[in-house]
Amino acid sequence: MGDxxxxxxxxxxxxxxxxxxxxxxxxRSGAVLPRYELVYETYGTxxxxxxxxxxxxxxxxxxxxxxxxxxxxxxNLGWWNNMxxxxxxxDTDKFFVIGLNNxxxxxxxxxxxxxxxxxxxxxxxxxxxxxxxxxVTSQARLADFLGISQFAAxxxxxxxxxxxLQWSLSYPDRVRHVFAIAAAPHLTAQNIAFNDVARNAILTxxxxxxxxxxxxxxxxxxxLRLARMLGHITYLSDNAMADKFGRDLHAGQxxxxxxxxxxxxxxxxxxxxxxxxxxxxxxxxxxxxxLDYFNPAHDSxxxxxxxxxxxxxxxxxxxxxxxxxxxxxxxxxxxxPLLHNRLNVNYAEITSTHGHDSFLxxxxxxxxxxxxxxxxxxxxxxx
Amino acid sequence: xxxxxxxxxxxxxxxxxxIAAWIPKGATVLDLGCGDxxxxxxxxxxxxxxxxxxxxxxxxxVSCIANGVNVIQNDLESGLADFEGNSFDxxxxxxxxxxxxxxxxxxxxxxxxxxEGIVSFPNFGHWKxxxxxxxxxxPVSRELPYQxxxxxxxxxxxxxxxxxxxxxxxxxxxxxxxxxxxNEVQVLPNLLGSTAVYRFQRGI
Numbered sequence: 225m226g227d228x229x230x231x232x233x234x235x236x237x238x239x240x241x242x243x244x245x246x247x248x249x250x251x252r253s254g255a256v257l258p259r260y261e262l263v264y265e266t267y268g269t270x271x272x273x274x275x276x277x278x279x280x281x282x283x284x285x286x287x288x289x290x291x292x293x294x295x296x297x298x299x300n301l302g303w304w305n306n307m308x309x310x311x312x313x314x315d316t317d318k319f320f321v322i323g324l325n326n327x328x329x330x331x332x333x334x335x336x337x338x339x340x341x342x343x344x345x346x347x348x349x350x351x352x353x354x355x356x357x358x359x360v361t362s363q364a365r366l367a368d369f370l371g372i373s374q375f376a377a378x379x380x381x382x383x384x385x386x387x388x389l390q391w392s393l394s395y396p397d398r399v400r401h402v403f404a405i406a407a408a409p410h411l412t413a414q415n416i417a418f419n420d421v422a423r424n425a426i427l428t429x430x431x432x433x434x435x436x437x438x439x440x441x442x443x444x445x446x447x448l449r450l451a452r453m454l455g456h457i458t459y460l461s462d463n464a465m466a467d468k469f470g471r472d473l474h475a476g477q478x479x480x481x482x483x484x485x486x487x488x489x490x491x492x493x494x495x496x497x498x499x500x501x502x503x504x505x506x507x508x509x510x511x512x513x514x515l516d517y518f519n520p521a522h523d524s525x526x527x528x529x530x531x532x533x534x535x536x537x538x539x540x541x542x543x544x545x546x547x548x549x550x551x552x553x554x555x556x557x558x559x560x561p562l563l564h565n566r567l568n569v570n571y572a573e574i575t576s577t578h579g580h581d582s583f584l585x586x587x588x589x590x591x592x593x594x595x596x597x598x599x600x601x602x603x604x605x606x607x
Numbered sequence: 608x609x610x611x612x613x614x615x616x617x618x619x620x621x622x623x624x625x626i627a628a629w630i631p632k633g634a635t636v637l638d639l640g641c642g643d644x645x646x647x648x649x650x651x652x653x654x655x656x657x658x659x660x661x662x663x664x665x666x667x668x669v670s671c672i673a674n675g676v677n678v679i680q681n682d683l684e685s686g687l688a689d690f691e692g693n694s695f696d697x698x699x700x701x702x703x704x705x706x707x708x709x710x711x712x713x714x715x716x717x718x719x720x721x722x723e724g725i726v727s728f729p730n731f732g733h734w735k736x737x738x739x740x741x742x743x744x745x746p747v748s749r750e751l752p753y754q755x756x757x758x759x760x761x762x763x764x765x766x767x768x769x770x771x772x773x774x775x776x777x778x779x780x781x782x783x784x785x786x787x788x789x790n791e792v793q794v795l796p797n798l799l800g801s802t803a804v805y806r807f808q809r810g811i
Contacts, residue, residue, distance in 0.1 A: 546756045559690055561677060566635070566657060572668050589665045596672045 235267045235309045235316050238292035238302070241334060243369045249327075249362060254518075255352030259341070262366050263332030264288050264324040267308065268316035270372070275605040277320045277372045279363060280304065281380030281387035282453070284511045285503060287331035291316070292321030301541045306586050313594035318607040319465035320375065327362045328510040336506030337438060343582065349435030354510050356383075356518045357516035360390045364398065376605045377598070379403035381583035382550065383511065389558065393520055393601040401601050402535075403544040403594075407584040408554035409528055409561075412521040417448035418458055419512040422451035426505045435506050448505045449496035451589045456495050461579030540597050542590065544582035545575045568599065622701060622727040623649050625804045629725065630654050634696040637661070637720060639683050640715075641705030643670035652677065661687075676734045684709050691722045699725040706759040714778065718809045723781065727804040730785070731796045732765030750801050766797040769805065779810035 240263050249257045249467070270277060280290050291302035291309050308314040308321055320468045326331040328351060336351040353404035367375065380388040385407025387599045391399045411419070426432060429447030433440050457465075466486060472487035484490045521528045535597050539562050552573050562569040575580040582590070617670040619760050632655050638647050641660025644667075648808050650656045660671055660678040671678035679689065684707065698721030700713070705728050717724040724803050730736075731751035738745035745755040749752065754759065764772070766785065785792040787799030 524748070556689055563659065563679075563689065564691060568677055569659075569679070570668075570672055570677055571681075572665075573680045575665075589669075592669045593672065596669050600672065600675060 229262060229360065233309050233311050233476045234305065235302075237295045238265050238289075239294065240265050241286055243366055245362075245365055245369070247365070249358070249365075251352045251358045252355045253353055257327075257334070257451065260323050260327060260334035260362070261332075261338075262327065263336075264293075264322055264364065264366060264368075265290065265597075266323075267291055267321045268319050269596070270320040270370075271605070271607065273606070274318065274372055275374070275376060276318065276602070276607050277322065277367075277370075277375050278314060278392075279360075279367070279375050279378045280308070280314075280321060280323045281363070281378065281384035282323070282326065283380070283382035283384045284515070285499070286384065287329060288323045288325040288333075289331070290321070293602075303366075304584065305582075307591070307594065312596055313591050315381065315598065318602040320514075322361065323371065324366055325538075326354075326359050328507060328514075330504035330507040335504065336510070339502045341430055344528060346436075346438040348438055348506065351506065353513050355458040356386050356390045356514055357394060357433060359387055359514070362392045363387070363391075364395055367398070368478045370401050375401060376601050377401040378425065379405070380407070381405040382407060382580065383515055386515075390518075392537040392539070393531065395504070396534050396536040396597055399537050400604070401540065401597075402537045403540045403542070403597075404555070404558055405540075406544055406547055406550050406555075407541075407558065408550040409521065409557050411516055416516050417451035418454065419516055422454050422510055422593065423509055425450035425454070426509060429505075432505065437505070443500075444505045448503060448508060449493075449500040451505075452499040452503075453492045453496040456492060459551045459580045461548065461577060463577055464577050465578070468547065469572075484558045502528060528557070529564045532561040532565045532567065535562075535565065535567060539570070540593075541569060542570045542583070542593065543571075544578070544580070544590075546577055608758055615693075620645065621786050621789045622802055622804050626650070626699060626701065626727065626767065627653050629782065629806050630656060630697060633657070637687075637690065637695045637698045639687075639698065639700045640706070640718070641667070641671065641676070641678060641701075643667050644674035644676040644678060645674040646663050646699070646701055647671075648659075648674045650687070652748070658731070670743075683707060683713060686712065687720050689797050691716045692719050693722060693723045697721055697723050697725055701725075701727045703722050704728045704764045706761065708761060710762045711776065714776065718807075723806055723808045724778075724805050725804065726769075728764070728769070728801060729805070730766050730797065730800050731763040732767065733801045735796075766803050768798065769803070773807060773810075775807075777810040778807055780807045782806040 239556045244261050246259045289302045291305045310317045325331040329333050336347045340347045378388045380393040385404035388402045390405050392402045426447035429444035431442040432444040445589045469488040474487050476489045520531045524530050541555050541558050543552035559571045574590045576587050578585050634656050636656045640661040642661050647658045647660050661681050663682050668680050688786045698717040704726050722781040736746040784804045785796035
């Protein structure tokens with residue numbers, strides 16, 4: 225069975241693991257988390273030199289289940305299953321690939337919905353506001369736990385790309401290659417504005433209860449749903465929406481009312497409902513704040529040049545032409561300080577119709593770039 | 608394998624060897640329109656340069672990555688805004704000049720970003736090209752392998768034309784090499800040379 229699965233390029237059946245950390249984590253905000261757990265999955269085999277490990281950082285709604293599926297849930301494919309697996313660009317025959325659920329998440333790692341052992345209640349509103357730097361610190365501890373002193377690559381798209389960039393700054397000696405895909409060096413005012421509208425949808429939901437809705441046995445579904453609907457619009461391109469939905473009518477006719485009339489409305493509401501059924505509203509708030517706060521040039525007056533002076537990694541920066549959330553221009557803002565510091569960098573601008581979501585799609589050129597670059601990485605670590 | 612490849616580049620692209628001969632070991636170079644990265648790889652292997660390429664074509668970007676050279680996907684026609692002034696020893700434009708639309712500003716950009724510029728281009732004044740025109744046809748040759756209807760070349764020039772351009776634009780030519788195939792051309796270069804390589808800097 226394993227062979228058959230290999231032939232189809234899927235890693236096959238995978239299972240999640242849990243690592244416990246008892247060393248307190250001091251957040252950038254000053255808050256302290258005395259102990260926490262991280263849920264993760266690994267694919268492939270760590271080589272004898274422990275030089276072939278790749279960390280996958282997830283974006284806003286992602287998690288540790290990057291590839292494969294579960295024995296008891298065959299339909300639950302990993303979110304990057306088209307990129308990660310045997311013979312795929314992130315080749316699990318060559319690399320030891322790690323996916324984790326970030327701290328503050330809602331897929332098993334310690335987060336707002338977890339029980340705080342000190343109170344016996346969910347953390348809720350008391351869970352510290354987290355930053356990309358905090359995540360990278362916790363990811364480094366997971367690396368320590370797994371015996372990995374240096375990653376062959378840290379790879380991420382969107383918010384995941386920001387974590388990958390942060391790796392090169394927080395731990396310059398612990399990462400050889402950084403993949404920043406559909407990322408940005410910081411959010412623009414417009415990006416923050418979108419996030420704030422999304423947060424307000426959640427914060428003003430009567431079921432939010434200041435973040436401690438767990439104790440009230442309710443969930444701020446309406447707010448979370450709206451937040452996701454808004455977010456979803458920003459992930460797609462105008463053209464992709466036009467192609468997929470145009471002005472198509474949901475039930476074939478206009479009803480002159482406020483129920484679903486256009487196909488796009490039906491789609492967004494469906495996406496909102498689906499998301500609100502499994503995602504935690506507090507985690508959504510945390511993720512959007514982490515995005516807002518990310519700004520490596522915060523202490524240098526907005527100048528990234530001195531910031532990347534300490535980076536040592538080689539970089540692959542990838543953007544997508546129709547991504548208006550993190551446009552190609554934003555990726556070039558990442559490339560410039562790398563050039564300034566004479567770091568190795570490759571930059572590919574993928575012509576794609578799918579907007580920000582393109583980084584999860586099956587584009588031949590994009591996959592070629594990833595595969596070719598990763599072949600190089602594999603050769604370097606003797607795979 | 609790698610050594611053979613390097614040798615192959617030198618044979619197939621005589622302008623590579625000419626360019627390499629000008630570039631001191633360890634120099635920083637920017638290769639505009641770097642194609643599959645062959646020149647950068649050649650310079651890396653033979654001169655130990657620290658270099659970046661700029662290329663627009665998707666397939667070439669993949670080849671550059673496979674060749675182990677740094678490449679930035681960008682349209683040269685939109686300028687070199689990502690590159691800081693005086694940030695490279697040499698900015699090269701190898702067999703690309705004739706296919707650029709905004710040729711004038713591009714040469715200026717080369718000399719903003721680089722201490723020196725290097726260009727190579729097919730000499731439209733080569734006798735075979737002249738003969739073709741005389742006989743009533745657009746030249747098609749090893750250096751100009753396109754038909755009139757599919758050529759990317761929009762700004763072809765002769766050696767004389769390029770040198771006049773340099774004079775008029777305060778570009779100081781430092782060195783010139785003219786070749787036909789692998790052979791250096793000394794006599795009547797504008798007539799007998801099929802490829803020219805120039806090294807230049809900002810003039811006074």
